[in-house]
Each structure stands twice: as C-alpha cells, then as structure tokens.
Amino acid sequence: xxxxxxxxxxxxxxxxxxxxxxxxxxxxxxxxxxxxxxxxxxxxxxxxxxxxxxxxxxxxxxxxxxxxxxxxxxxxxxxxxxxxxxxxxxxxxxxxxxxxxxxxxxxxxxxxxxxxxxxxxxxxxxxxxxxxxxxxxxxxxxxxxxxxxxxxxxxxxxxxxxxxxxxxxxxxxxxxxxxxxxxxxxxxxxxxxxxxxxxxxxxxxxxxxxxxxxxxxxxxxxxxxxxxxxxxxxxxxxxxxxxxxxxxxxxxxxxxxxxxxxxxxxxxxxxxxxxxxxxxxxxxxxxxxxxxxxxxxxxxxxxxxxxxxxxxxxxxxxxxxxxxxxxxxxxxxxxxxxxxxx
Amino acid sequence: xxxxxxxxxxxxxxxxxxxxxxxxxxxxxxxxxxxxxxxxxxxxxxxxxxxxxxxxxxxxxxxxxxxxxxxxxxxxxxxxxxxxxxxxxxxxxxxxxxxxxxxxxxxxxxxxxxxxxxxxxxxxxxxxxxxxxxxxxxxxxxxxxxxxxxxxxxxxxxxxxxxxxxxxxxxxxxxxxxxxxxxxxxxxxxxxxxxxxxxxxxxxxxxxxxxxxxxxxxxxxxxxxxxxxxxxxxxxxxxxxxxxxxxxxxxxxxxxxxxxxxxxxxxxxxxxxxxxxxxxxxxxxxxxxxxxxxxxxxxxxxxxxxxxxxxxxxxxxxxxxxxxxxxxxxxxxxxxxxxxxx
DNA sequence: CTGTTAGCGCTTTCAA
DNA sequence: TTGAAAGCGCTAACAG
Numbered sequence: 001x002x003x004x005x006x007x008x009x010x011x012x013x014x015x016x017x018x019x020x021x022x023x024x025x026x027x028x029x030x031x032x033x034x035x036x037x038x039x040x041x042x043x044x045x046x047x048x049x050x051x052x053x054x055x056x057x058x059x060x061x062x063x064x065x066x067x068x069x070x071x072x073x074x075x076x077x078x079x080x081x082x083x084x085x086x087x088x089x090x091x092x093x094x095x096x097x098x099x100x101x102x103x104x105x106x107x108x109x110x111x112x113x114x115x116x117x118x119x120x121x122x123x124x125x126x127x128x129x130x131x132x133x134x135x136x137x138x139x140x141x142x143x144x145x146x147x148x149x150x151x152x153x154x155x156x157x158x159x160x161x162x163x164x165x166x167x168x169x170x171x172x173x174x175x176x177x178x179x180x181x182x183x184x185x186x187x188x189x190x191x192x193x194x195x196x197x198x199x200x201x202x203x204x205x206x207x208x209x210x211x212x213x214x215x216x217x218x219x220x221x222x223x224x225x226x227x228x229x230x231x232x233x234x235x236x237x238x239x240x241x242x243x244x245x246x247x248x249x250x251x252x253x254x255x256x257x258x259x260x261x262x263x264x265x266x267x268x269x270x271x272x273x274x275x276x277x278x279x280x281x282x283x284x285x286x287x288x289x290x291x292x293x294x295x296x297x298x299x300x301x302x303x304x305x306x307x308x309x310x311x312x313x314x315x316x317x318x319x320x321x322x323x324x325x326x327x328x329x330x331x332x333x334x335x336x337x338x339x340x341x342x
Numbered sequence: 343x344x345x346x347x348x349x350x351x352x353x354x355x356x357x358x359x360x361x362x363x364x365x366x367x368x369x370x371x372x373x374x375x376x377x378x379x380x381x382x383x384x385x386x387x388x389x390x391x392x393x394x395x396x397x398x399x400x401x402x403x404x405x406x407x408x409x410x411x412x413x414x415x416x417x418x419x420x421x422x423x424x425x426x427x428x429x430x431x432x433x434x435x436x437x438x439x440x441x442x443x444x445x446x447x448x449x450x451x452x453x454x455x456x457x458x459x460x461x462x463x464x465x466x467x468x469x470x471x472x473x474x475x476x477x478x479x480x481x482x483x484x485x486x487x488x489x490x491x492x493x494x495x496x497x498x499x500x501x502x503x504x505x506x507x508x509x510x511x512x513x514x515x516x517x518x519x520x521x522x523x524x525x526x527x528x529x530x531x532x533x534x535x536x537x538x539x540x541x542x543x544x545x546x547x548x549x550x551x552x553x554x555x556x557x558x559x560x561x562x563x564x565x566x567x568x569x570x571x572x573x574x575x576x577x578x579x580x581x582x583x584x585x586x587x588x589x590x591x592x593x594x595x596x597x598x599x600x601x602x603x604x605x606x607x608x609x610x611x612x613x614x615x616x617x618x619x620x621x622x623x624x625x626x627x628x629x630x631x632x633x634x635x636x637x638x639x640x641x642x643x644x645x646x647x648x649x650x651x652x653x654x655x656x657x658x659x660x661x662x663x664x665x666x667x668x669x670x671x672x673x674x675x676x677x678x679x680x681x682x683x684x
Numbered sequence: 685c686t687g688t689t690a691g692c693g694c695t696t697t698c699a700a
Numbered sequence: 701t702t703g704a705a706a707g708c709g710c711t712a713a714c715a716g
Binding site: 001043044045046047048049050052053058060065073074075077078081082085086088089092094095096097098099100101110111114115116117220221222223224227247249252253256259260278279280281282285286287 | 343385386387388389390391392394395400402407415416417419420423424427428430431434436437438439440441442443452453456457458459562563564565566569589591594595598601602620621622623624627628629
C-alpha cells in the first residue's frame with residue numbers, strides 16, 4: 001500500500017493524507033481521524049526511503065562494527081546497545097550497524113556519511129589522538145564520542161572518570177595498608193586505559209609509593225589474560241597484595257590465579273574490578289563479593305543517544321561534554337593485607 | 343557531491359556516470375576509468391536513499407531489539423552480531439537494529455516491513471509457537487530464524503542441536519556413574535530450553551533413571567541464578583552429583599555454589615556447561631578446565647547472514663534448514679562421582 | 685482546511 | 701557506447 005493508493009481510497013489528495021499522518025496542525029480533525037483509521041486498516045506506513053529522500057533526514061544513527069576482534073566489541077556491547085535502543089525508541093530512530101570493509105575503518109566512516117544512511121554517528125573506544133574523531137570533526141558530521149581524546153577541536157563526548165576510578169581504588173587500597181599494588185587493564189593506546197593508569201600512578205605517587213612498571217599490565221580483556229598475568233604477578237617477590245582489574249572478565253581470571261596460588265581473596269590478595277554492570281554477572285553476588293568501581297554502561301548508552309539527538313537538533317557541540325563519576329563499591333574482595341599463612 | 347554534479351564535472355550524462363559506477367557492461371573502458379577516478383577524487387558515493395528508492399532494494403537486513411531485558415540480548419549478542427557483520431560486509435549490506443516501540447514487538451516488525459527499511463529480517467530466540475515467525479511467514483517477508491519452532495509453514499532456519507547437546511552431556515555423566523543429575527537452563531518457553539530438557543530427559547529415561555522434577559530448573563541466564571539454584575539443589579538429600587548448565591554465566595555461579603558448599607568441582611560434583619564460545623571467557627582455561635557442549639554462536643551468525651542473502655536471492659525457504667551438531671568437549675569439571683569426604 | 689505542482693537523487697527504459 | 705526523460709514514493713511550497 002502506498003500513499004497514492006491510500007489517498008485514492010479516501011478520496012483525498014496525497015498531500016492531505018501525508019499531512020494528517022505526520023501530525024500537521026492544519027488538518028481537519030475529522031479528516032485526520034478518518035485517515036488514521038484507514039492507514040491502520042490497510043497497514044500503511046510510509047516508505048522510509050522515499051520519505052527520507054524527500055525530507056533529507058534519515059531517522060537512524062550509525063555505529064561502525066570493527067571487523068577485527070577489537071576490544072570495542074565485547075560483553076559490554078549488548079548493554080551499551082540496549083541503552084542506545086532504549087533512548088532511540090523514544091525518537092523513533094534506528095541504529096544502523098555498518099560493518100567496516102577491508103579493515104579500512106576511516107573509509108567505512110566516509111562511505112557511511114557520503115551515502116547518507118545515517119544522521120549521526122556514535123564512536124566508542126577512542127585512542128588519545130583518535131583519527132575517526134579528527135576526521136568526523138573535520139567533515140563536520142554530527143557524532144558523539146563515548147570516551148575522550150586529546151584532540152582540541154570541539155566535539156561532543158561523554159566519558160566516565162576512569163582516572164578517578166583507579167585513583168580512588170588505589171587510594172583505598174593504600175589506606176588499607178597495601179604497598180604493592182598492581183593493575184591489569186585493557187590494551188594500551190585506548191584513552192580509558194591511559195586514564196586509568198594515570199589515576200593509578202597519581203594515587204601511588206601522592207602517597208610516596210614507588211611505581212613498579214612490572215606491576216602495570218595492559219592486555220586484552222579476558223579471563224584468560226587475567227589469570228595468566230595475575231599468576232605472573234603473584235610469582236614475584238614481593239608480590240602485589242592487591243590488584244586492580246580493568247574488567248569483570250579479567251577479575252574472574254585473577255580470582256582463579258589467586259586461588260590456585262593458595263591465597264585467600266580479600267585477605268592475602270585484594271582485588272578491585274571495574275564493573276560495567278552486567279545483568280548476567282553480578283559483583284555483589286560473588287564469593288567473596290567483589291569490590292568494584294561501578295558505572296553502568298547501559299546508562300551511558302542511553303545518555304549518549306540523547307546527546308546525539310541534541311547535536312542533531314543543532315545544539316553546539318562545545319556544550320556537550322559529560323564526565324560521569326565512578327562509584328567505588330566496597331565489598332569483601334578488598335581488605336587489609338594479611339600475611340600469607342605458612 | 344551528487345551524481346548530477348559529478349556528471350557535469352566530467353561532461354557526461356548522469357546515466358553514463360551511473361552505469362560506469364555500477365559496473366554496467368556497455369560503458370567504454372576509458373570512460374569507466376575516468377569516472378571512477380573522479381568519483382574517488384571527489385569522494386562521491388551514491389545517496390543510499392535515492393538509490394534504494396529507484397531500485398527497490400535496500401541493502402540492509404533488520405533485527406529487532408527487544409525493549410525489555412530479554413534473554414535475547416546478552417553476552418552472546420556481541421558475538422552473534424560479529425558473525426553477522428563478518429558476512430554482511432562481503433555483500434556490502436548493513437544491519438539495522440530497530441528498537442521495538444511500546445513493547446509491541448509484532449507491531450514493530452510490521453512497521454519495519456511496511457516502511458521498507460530492510461530487505462530481510464533475522465529472528466532469534468524463538469518460542470515453540472513463535473508469533474513473529476507466524477506473522478512473517480504469513481506476510482511472506484524474507485527472514486531467517488536462529489533457532490526452531492513447531493510451526494509447520496515452511497521458513498528458513500538454522501539451529502544447533504540443543505537436544506543432542508544435553509542428551510550427550512547427560513549420557514556421558516551417566517556413563518561416568520552419575521545417577522543424580524540436574525540441569526539449570528534458560529527460561530521456559532524458548533525452544534532451545536525445551537529441546538535441551540527433552541535431550542536431558544531422553545538420556546535419563548533411556549538408562550532407566552527416574553526424572554526428578556526438582557532437578558530441572560528454568561531460569562534467566564546469570565551467574566546469580568546459577569549460584570542460588572545450585573545451592574538449593576545441593577541442599578537436597580541426595581543432592582545431584584552433576585549439573586548441566588545452560589550458559590557459561592550460569593556455570594560460573596554453579597562453580598561458586600559448589601565451592602561454597604565445600605565440594606570439589608569435577609569430583610564430588612561435576613558440571614558441564616553449554617559454551618557459545620566467547621573470546622573473553624575461556625572454558626579450557628578455567629580451574630579446573632570446564633567440560634562443555636560447544637558451538638560457536640559467532641559462526642552461526644555468519645552463516646545465518648549467508649542464508650538470508652540466499653533467501654533474498656530467491657532460493658526457496660523450504661531448502662534452507664540447518665541443524666548444527668554440538669561438540670562435547672571433555673575437560674576436568676566432569677568426572678566420576680566421588681563420595682564427599684567427611 | 686485542502687489540492688496542485690515541483691522536486692529529493694538515483695536508476696532504467698527507450699532512442700540515437 | 702552514450703543521452704533524454706520518466707519514474708521510484710514521499711514532502712513542501714504555493715495557491716486556493
């Protein structure tokens with residue numbers, strides 16, 4: 001069923017029908033009612049492409065799927081997407097996921113823009129000098145960044161306080177009496193990773209604790225690297241009595257390493273993990289319950305969609321910056337260091 | 343830059359330029375070359391909406407995002423999407439994720455179809471009499487189902503052998519000497535859940551072991567339910583000496599419950615979990631390594647995209663059915679039952 | 685309040 | 701091998 005046919009059925013012009021359906025004010029109430037009824041009855045809904053072609057707005061925002069096994073696509077992704085969807089449904093917008101072709105991400109972004117398939121773009125997992133941000137800013141294409149960069153040109157972003165999260169966690173451990181603290185975080189280069197390391201370093205330096213470079217690990221997020229790296233760390237003498245984990249998955253591996261070394265978690269070795277909040281993996285429910293730096297990535301997704309809508313509505317991007325504080329949730333996986341029983 | 347402008351630059355007609363760019367054979371080789379160069383130079387790429395409007399094909403497939411916290415959106419999602427993307431990039435197709443509005447999923451599907459935003463749809467997590475399948479079949483809209491239903495009308499689907507997976511796992515446990523075997527799987531109603539229970543029951547019945555309804559648990563997939571349900575199961579006398587877990591997350595919780603009851607995993611209590619294969623959570627790397635029924639959901643995603651492309655190319659849907667066998671990978675979390683030390 | 689008339693940017697006959 | 705012209709289905713000025 002197309003507009004023309006619907007209009008003929010009703011004995012009205014396409015224009016009037018279109019106006020009635022799109023909520024224009026000048027339509028007679030009775031007419032509008034009649035039109036709605038008919039549209040309902042015939043299951044009419046405008047051809048999105050024709051509509052878009054005519055109005056020039058797309059009604060979709062884009063996100064590029066990395067082709068390789070990037071950290072940008074992990075267990076947090078579904079939560080982030082859920083958050084986006086929640087918000088986008090309010091605006092009747094879709095989310096277009098475009099696979100990047102031939103591993104050339106920038107080209108994929110350019111194509112996405114020039115082919116006019118989306119109104120705006122969401123970028124995640126930036127590096128400090130992210131070239132996607134540079135390119136999109138230059139191209140003046142609307143986007144919101146999840147994370148931050150060091151790029152000066154104004155652009156919209158929302159980030160969590162990663163430095164603060166790790167600074168707070170490390171400080172807390174130092175308060176508890178720990179002096180050998182390690183961190184196992186995500187790959188180097190990513191802003192969040194760099195910021196977390198900064199926060200960690202600040203906390204140590206502030207309290208006059210020397211930074212041991214062997215204790216700073218940057219690796220892919222997985223239980224496996226958590227396990228192996230923690231095993232390595234615990235084999236040093238002295239070994240760390242506390243470990244900061246960049247993700248819940250990493251933490252799971254670290255837990256195993258601690259147990260397999262015969263240490264008790266939360267006593268001989270403490271762990272604090274960053275928690276994106278997954279409905280299927282609950283820190284408070286672990287044994288012992290896990291101390292975390294918590295920040296809902298679902299909420300971030302939802303908010304970012306909202307911000308992008310504001311950008312699309314013309315709000316200047318220099319006004320759109322948000323840093324979300326991260327909560328330190330104290331539970332049982334962290335405590336004062338206890339000397340190993342021998 | 344639009345086609346018209348590009349054509350003017352080149353002193354050619356839109357027609358010729360269009361043909362050159364779309365690989366029509368009748369274009370002079372030199373002309374085609376010149377056009378490609380220019381397109382490259384100006385970063386021209388066709389307005390997708392205009393193009394779609396003209397040719398009637400969209401170049402995108404759709405997937406509906408459940409609005410509520412459905413099991414359809416979990417840690418496996420990112421892997422499934424990666425698989426889809428991998429394949430779709432071969433065909434230069436996008437993936438459109440449409441949020442369902444007002445919790446009315448069927449309406450959202452109808453809107454997605456009638457507004458012509460996608461060429462085909464992928465459905466996941468069906469129930470036995472899934473109404474989405476019924477509706478799309480009726481509407482003759484191309485789709486591929488990940489999973490199966492009991493609906494007779496022909497439609498394309500790919501499923502893994504869930505019954506076989508649990509039958510195999512349960513049989514193996516019986517072979518090892520277990521007589522009290524429980525299962526903690528996903529919510530009732532979903533086909534995969536029903537099939538797994540069927541397989542489990544078959545294995546028990548075949549060997550003359552009575553089915554204890556208390557030992558069959560259907561719950562949301564999460565470490566938390568795994569933990570609580572396993573604790574409950576282990577408090578019975580006699581308690582199960584083996585547990586089948588429907589997901590890795592569930593298994594994590596079960597592991598904790600076993601440890602917190604003071605049992606040794608793989609000895610006093612065995613666990614076999616279904617593993618979708620996550621890069622960030624590795625069964626073989628656990629301690630003890632986890633016995634699993636393994637099937638890569640990423641591969642399934644990739645294949646499903648391929649199948650959908652075939653459906654779009656007009657292949658009859660009655661030819662498009664695949665059941666993938668599930669591998670039982672023996673590791674250390676399952677072994678002969680060992681009487682608890684007291 | 686409703687209708688007529690041009691487009692939106694591309695593809696595709698049909699003619700040359 | 702190339703071009704002119706007619707749509708694809710909708711919206712938006714402009715009239716009435």
